[in-house]
Every structure is written in C-alpha cells, then in structure tokens.
Amino acid sequence: MKARLIFYLSIIVLILGAITMLLPFLWMVSTSFKEPGTEFAYPPEFIPRKIFTQNYLEVWQRLPFGLFILNSFKISLLIVFGRILTASLAGYAFAKIDFVGKNILFSLVLATMMIPFAVTMIPLYILMRKIGWINNHLALIVPGSLFHAYSIFFLTQFFKTIPGDFEDAARIDGASTIGILWRIVLPLSKPAVTTISVLSFMWSWNDFLGPIIFLNSQDKYTIQIGVALFQGIEVTNWTRLMAASCISVIPVLILFFMTQRYFVRSIIMTGLKG
Amino acid sequence: MRRNLEGYLFIAPSMIGLFIFILGPIVASLFISFSDWKFTTGFSGFVGLEHYRNLLFEDGNFWLVFKNTLYYTFVGVPLSITMGLILALLLNRNIPGETLFRVIYYIPTVTSAVAIGLVWRWLYNPEFGLINSILRMLGIQGPGWLSDLNWAMPSLIIVHIWQAMGYNMIIYLAGLQNISSELYEAAQIDGATKFQLFRYVTFPLLTPTTFFLVVTSIIGSFQVYTLIAVMTGGAPAYRTAVYVYHLWSVAFQQLKMSYASAMAWLLFIFIFVLTLIQLNLSKRWVFYG
Numbered sequence: 001m002k003a004r005l006i007f008y009l010s011i012i013v014l015i016l017g018a019i020t021m022l023l024p025f026l027w028m029v030s031t032s033f034k035e036p037g038t039e040f041a042y043p044p045e046f047i048p049r050k051i052f053t054q055n056y057l058e059v060w061q062r063l064p065f066g067l068f069i070l071n072s073f074k075i076s077l078l079i080v081f082g083r084i085l086t087a088s089l090a091g092y093a094f095a096k097i098d099f100v101g102k103n104i105l106f107s108l109v110l111a112t113m114m115i116p117f118a119v120t121m122i123p124l125y126i127l128m129r130k131i132g133w134i135n136n137h138l139a140l141i142v143p144g145s146l147f148h149a150y151s152i153f154f155l156t157q158f159f160k161t162i163p164g165d166f167e168d169a170a171r172i173d174g175a176s177t178i179g180i181l182w183r184i185v186l187p188l189s190k191p192a193v194t195t196i197s198v199l200s201f202m203w204s205w206n207d208f209l210g211p212i213i214f215l216n217s218q219d220k221y222t223i224q225i226g227v228a229l230f231q232g233i234e235v236t237n238w239t240r241l242m243a244a245s246c247i248s249v250i251p252v253l254i255l256f257f258m259t260q261r262y263f264v265r266s267i268i269m270t271g272l273k274g
Numbered sequence: 275m276r277r278n279l280e281g282y283l284f285i286a287p288s289m290i291g292l293f294i295f296i297l298g299p300i301v302a303s304l305f306i307s308f309s310d311w312k313f314t315t316g317f318s319g320f321v322g323l324e325h326y327r328n329l330l331f332e333d334g335n336f337w338l339v340f341k342n343t344l345y346y347t348f349v350g351v352p353l354s355i356t357m358g359l360i361l362a363l364l365l366n367r368n369i370p371g372e373t374l375f376r377v378i379y380y381i382p383t384v385t386s387a388v389a390i391g392l393v394w395r396w397l398y399n400p401e402f403g404l405i406n407s408i409l410r411m412l413g414i415q416g417p418g419w420l421s422d423l424n425w426a427m428p429s430l431i432i433v434h435i436w437q438a439m440g441y442n443m444i445i446y447l448a449g450l451q452n453i454s455s456e457l458y459e460a461a462q463i464d465g466a467t468k469f470q471l472f473r474y475v476t477f478p479l480l481t482p483t484t485f486f487l488v489v490t491s492i493i494g495s496f497q498v499y500t501l502i503a504v505m506t507g508g509a510p511a512y513r514t515a516v517y518v519y520h521l522w523s524v525a526f527q528q529l530k531m532s533y534a535s536a537m538a539w540l541l542f543i544f545i546f547v548l549t550l551i552q553l554n555l556s557k558r559w560v561f562y563g
Contacts, residue, residue: 099281123299146291
C-alpha cells in the first residue's frame with residue numbers, strides 16, 4: 001500500500017518536473033505565434049487568440065537570419081569534419097600504435113581540459129589579428145578542427161575496446177595503417193563517431209563567446225550572435241524575439257531528438273557534458 | 275622505428291593545434307599578464323606583478339565579481355546536484371516512460387544559453403512575464419526578478435539549476451545502474467529501513483558520481499558567461515557580473531588586455547587549487563567500492 005503510494009507520488013513529482021522543463025519552451029513557441037501586443041494579456045493565454053505567423057517573416061526581414069543560419073551551419077559542419085579527421089587519427093595512434101613519449105603526450109592532451117578558455121582567448125585574439133583572421137570564420141574553424149581534447153580522449157577510449165584481431169588480419173592482407181583506420185576501425189566505431197559529431201555540432205552551434213570575440217560584421221555573424229543582436233534591436237517585442245529564439249533552437253533540437261538514443265547512452269557511459 | 279614515425283604522423287595535426295592554439299597561448303597569456311600590452315602598439319615593456327597587485331589590492335570590481343561568482347557557484351551547484359540526485363532516485367524505480375522523462379529533462383542542456391536567457395528574461399518580466407502573472411493570479415505581488423538588487427542573482431541561479439539538473443540526473447542514473455541489487459537484498463535481509471538503505475548503501479556508492487559532478491560543475495560554473503551576457507549584462511549595479519563576464523568586458527570593451535590576462539591567470543590558479551583541494555578531501559568521503 002505504502003509502496004504503491006510512493007510509486008504514484010514519484011510519477012507525479014516527475015511529471016511536475018517535466019512540465020517545469022518544458023514550460024519555458026512551450027511559452028516561447030506560444031509567444032512567437034501571438035499578434036504583437038497580445039503577448040501582454042492578463043491572465044496569460046497559452047493558446048494564441050489567432051495564429052500569427054507574420055512574426056517569423058518579420059524576423060527574416062529585419063536581420064539576415066538566413067545568412068546567420070548558413071554561417072552557423074558552415075562553421076559547425078566544418079568543425080565536425082575537421083575534428084573527426086584529426087581526433088580519429090590521434091585517437092588511433094594513442095590507442096593502437098606504440099611510439100616514444102605516447103603517455104606523456106596523452107596526459108598533456110587530458111590536462112588541457114582543465115584550462116579555462118579565458119586564459120587562451122586573449123592571446124588567440126591577438127594571434128588572429130596578426131594573421132588577419134579577425135572577422136573570418138577560419139578563426140573559429142581552424143582551432144576547433146585541429147585540436148579538441150575531449151574528442152581525442154573519447155575516441156582513444158573507444159578504439160581501445162576494438163579487438164586487435166581484425167587489424168592483424170587486415171595487415172596480413174597488406175593493408176596500410178591508414179587503410180585499417182579508414183576501412184575497419186572507423187566503421188566499427190560508428191556510435192562513438194556519431195556521438196562526438198553530434199556533440200561537436202551542438203557545441204559549435206550554441207557557442208557564443210568564440211563568435212563574439214572573433215566576428216565583428218553582420219555578414220559573418222552566427223545565429224547565436226544574430227539572436228543576441230536582435231535582442232538589442234527589438235528590446236521588448238517579445239513575439240519577434242521568441243520567433244527568433246525558436247528559429248535558433250530548432251536545428252539542435254531536431255538533431256537531439258534524432259540521435260538521443262545514441263547519445264544519452266554515451267553520455268551515461270562517459271559522463272560527458274552536453 | 276616505423277611505428278614511431280607512424281605514431282607521430284597520426285598525432286601531428288592535433289599536436290600542431292595543441293601547440294599553436296592552447297600551449298602557445300597559455301605561455302603568451304602569462305607573458306602578457308606581466309607586461310604592459312597596448313591594444314594599438316602591442317608590447318610596451320614589462321611591469322612585473324603590477325597587474326596582479328592592482329587586482330588583488332586596489333580593484334574593488336575584481337573582488338565584487340569574484341564574490342558574485344562564488345555566490346552563483348556555491349548556491350547553484352549544490353542545489354542542481356541535489357535536484358539531479360532526487361530526480362534520478364525517483365526515476366530509477368521502473369517508472370513507465372523513463373526514456374521520455376530522460377529526453378525531456380535533457381532538453382535544456384542541449385539548448386543554447388542565448389535562447390534560454392532570452393526566454394527566461396521574458397518569463398521574468400516584472401509586469402507581463404508569465405511568472406509574475408501566475409503569482410498575481412494567486413494574489414502574490416512578485417518581485418522585479420532580474421531588475422531587483424536582491425533577486426537578480428537568485429533569478430540567474432534558478433535558470434542555472436533548471437538547465438543543469440537534467441544533466442546531473444542522467445549522470446546519477448548511470449551511477450545508480452551500476453549498483454548491484456544484491457547489496458540491497460543483503461541489507462534488506464538485515465532489516466534495514468528505506469532510509470538506512472539510502473544512507474548506508476546508495477549514497478556511499480554514489481559518492482564517485484557526486485565527486486565527478488561537484489568537480490566538473492564548479493569548474494564550469496566559474497566560467498559562466500553567455501547566460502549573464504544575454505540576461506543582465508551585469509545589471510543591476512554589477513550585482514550579477516560574474517568573473518568571465520567582467521574579464522571579457524575588461525579585455526574587449528576597455529581593451530585592457532594585459533590586465534585581463536592577469537585576471538585569467540588568477541582564475542586559472544583558483545580553479546586549479548580548488549580542484550587539488552577537492553581531490554585531497556575526496557579521500558575522506560569518496561568511496562570507491
């Protein structure tokens with residue numbers, strides 16, 4: 001009797017919690033479809049009196065949101081591809097190849113995870129200014145692609161779990177190391193590669209501090225900077241602001257729903273921040 | 275020999291990135307923090323520890339933002355971890371729709387801080403926001419939230435908890451699933467009550483998870499930037515200005531890059547020492563079964 005009661009109470013608390021998690025998102029969507037002015041109604045209305053899609057059109061007309069989205073996609077996708085390439089090469093070396101100084105270098109890679117971005121961002125800014133990459137997407141893409149400690153660590157750990165038999169067999173058949181990585185190890189590592197790709201995409205898409213430091217003209221802005229800029233322009237036009245927010249979160253939420261099966265599981269396995 | 279060369283070739287791209295974009299900048303940052311680095315002319319001579327001395331003994335804003343960050347971290351982190359633990363314990367009893375709950379609780383974690391900050395600013399709006407409207411329906415006059423001197427920081431902490439607790443829950447669920455049911459059965463045979471089960475079995479076996487969350491959450495929380503930049507910009511009266519927000523403003527608005535570099539190093543040292551202390555203390559309370 002008492003156990004049943006606790007069971008139902010748990011469900012009720014969890015449902016209340018889930019509503020708290022979703023409410024801000026529902027309110028965001030609801031506000032974005034209201035006619036400007038009606039969002040101030042009291043008592044609050046969850047269902048807009050009439051569905052007003054004009055807000056979305058106006059968001060597009062006031063700032064080049066299409067371009068912001070395109071910039072974000074370009075930067076995020078290039079970072080994902082570059083990062084998978086460099087991190088899988090390094091991860092494979094750390095997991096499977098013996099070379100002098102391997103352990104020290106691997107520890108060095110891990111140690112960098114503790115360094116705050118605040119420490120490196122000022123010299124990075126100065127460096128990018130010296131080589132003329134300020135207001136250039138390369139300032140975000142190149143560092144993000146070449147070195148990412150967590151991705152290297154994650155892929156190293158995963159590659160270690162792949163038995164050496166496959167590789168030995170391939171080597172006897174005359175495959176090169178790079179061939180083994182490309183044709184055997186990577187296909188066997190689909191869950192790990194997917195997880196790192198999805199997370200990297202989300203991190204780049206959601207990044208704000210990087211773009212705000214390195215980019216300074218509208219045609220180069222990412223979606224996050226665009227939304228923040230829009231906040232400065234529209235101030236209290238909440239219907240349009242919420243429409244812009246909706247636009248900015250939709251790609252990541254779609255990606256999350258599509259891959260959550262993979263990714264909640266890997267996060268559980270590795271305790272990785274999303 | 276061939277294997278050596280192959281190894282180096284494979285790690286070469288990452289190592290080039292590591293040296294140019296991480297290790298190089300770290301050394302440069304330390305160098306800049308000891309020098310007078312002008313935005314227009316660059317390096318203009320060494321000043322030794324002057325920036326550090328000014329920060330620690332002259333600059334009232336430094337201590338203000340440090341205090342604000344401590345407040346944000348040491349209220350927000352324990353609460354979001356406790357909430358995560360409670361949710362995980364509730365969810366870990368064969369609740370129907372467990373996957374759905376997990377997904378819903380995780381959504382705020384994958385959403386950008388810009389969108390989250392914007393929608394919460396709207397929710398917190400003193401006159402027309404959803405929160406104060408609901409309070410008014412209950413006959414309560416809500417505070418000014420982000421514009422109220424005393425409520426501004428708690429309002430931000432509430433958003434932090436809302437965003438972080440789902441992630442903490444997921445990590446705790448993983449910890450809970452590693453606890454073998456035999457331990458519970460043995461304790462139950464010995465006549466342990468539910469509370470004793472939690473106190474003497476579940477909680478000790480979850481201490482490695484708790485330790486992981488405490489260490490990583492504190493490091494992350496000390497570096498919060500976007501939420502503050504979008505929601506308050508430090509207002510009111512710099513009450514919500516946190517460390518990295520202030521640092522960014524000193525470096526990129528006031529263009530005092532060497533001063534900001536000294537600030538960055540103090541942050542780094544603080545985080546490093548705090549983590550070492552936690553590692554040491556962990557021997558007393560973290561239980562590795």
